[in-house]
């Protein structure tokens with residue numbers, strides 16, 4: 001079966017979710033483009049958008065239509081070529097409308113699993129629950145006569161566990177998109193010893209067509225991205241716990257968030273990132289990873305406590321940030337959740353005091369946005385900045401040196417424990433998947 005044939009009948013499981021909707025968009029566009037090739041004229045391309053949520057699917061179709069229009073508007077030159085035999089399509093608008101129609105025509109919103117029984121390729125993006133994933137994958141594999149390939153988006157479950165649990169005979173690999181899949185360029189590719197050359201080659205070819213950057217990760221719980229992020233998050237929580245011996249929880253969270261964002265020149269503070277991913281999701285990912293890590297305890301009582309109090313974060317359907325550990329106004333943190341009063345404490349009430357405690361940023365400091373997009377000059381800017389920071393002994397400088405040392409340690413551990421093949425893969429994941437301006441395995445701090 002060649003590339004085009006494999007993509008003639010595809011299912012996305014969990015299509016209405018955060019990840020599923022993006023995977024659906026990318027795949028719908030790729031399948032429609034294939035269907036428009038002259039050699040595929042007359043062939044049917046069918047993409048099942050499968051989800052248990054009727055409401056989610058209704059919203060999904062609107063989202064998809066809007067997004068496909070944006071895709072079409074960006075490639076009118078290419079579309080003119082694809083539709084060159086269509087004399088009736090004259091204006092750009094005609095071509096865009098036709099393309100939106102053709103892409104939407106490929107997609108079938110469905111709520112029943114049986115629709116996947118005829119697919120050759122299945123993207124799995126349902127909630128992070130091993131038993132549910134096993135049950136669904138196994139049911140499809142048993143009833144689908146084509147021995148389909150499964151590309152799972154699991155964030156933390158080792159692929160061999162899913163393979164064994166659902167009895168998939170090596171027909172599954174980890175194709176770990178980052179959020180949002182349509183925008184983020186990184187895909188972590190997790191293969192197992194049971195995979196055939198064909199499934200791996202197809203995964204690489206598909207990623208290339210989507211213009212994704214592939215980083216191979218070995219089949220160890222959490223892979224590279226969450227392997228770093230979860231441990232980084234636990235470091236920040238431990239630091240907060242230490243600081244709360246002489247300040248409030250809200251002040252400590254504010255300070256570590258500032259250290260991890262401003263002092264370390266990252267795109268967002270660690271507590272904002274936890275909220276972005278979701279306090280609940282982070283907690284679940286740790287829970288899934290933990291049993292596979294006998295030498296570590298990847299767990300946080302604080303996250304459990306916050307989760308029990310209903311502090312969840314995550315995003316609203318329009319993509320804006322929900323309140324979590326931090327409260328947001330126009331996307332910016334304005335308050336910190338107080339577990340004692342169960343209310344949010346305004347940052348403006350203690351910001352000045354905390355900033356004074358941390359001390360000033362080095363004079364060479366520039367915001368992440370400026371540093372990250374300085375292209376050729378980036379390395380020099382970072383070397384100058386961290387050189388200055390290394391010689392400072394304010395609380396902010398000490399906390400950030402400790403933070404960076406731990407981040408380097410985590411990065412190196414991911415290589416030594418066989419999750420990543422080399423330092424560069426760890427750094428690429430953090431640079432492309434988390435938009436860090438520099439890799440965790442760095443030598444900036446002396």
Ligand SMILES: NC(=O)c1ccc[n+]([C@@H]2O[C@H](COP(=O)([O-])OP(=O)(O)OC[C@H]3O[C@@H](n4cnc5c(N)ncnc54)[C@H](O)[C@@H]3O)[C@@H](O)[C@H]2O)c1
Nearest residue numbers: 014016017018019051052053125126127128153154155179
């Ligand atoms: N959110 C992220 O940042 C992120 C990043 C990378 C990978 N992932 C992984 O992607 C997967 C999905 O995560 P998400 O954040 O998109 O979750 P989500 O909660 O946004 O979406 C999950 C979807 O699955 C649907 N669903 C639940 N049970 C189902 C069933 N039995 N059959 C079909 N659909 C069902 C839900 O209705 C929902 O639409 C998880 O494995 C997660 O670990 C998430």
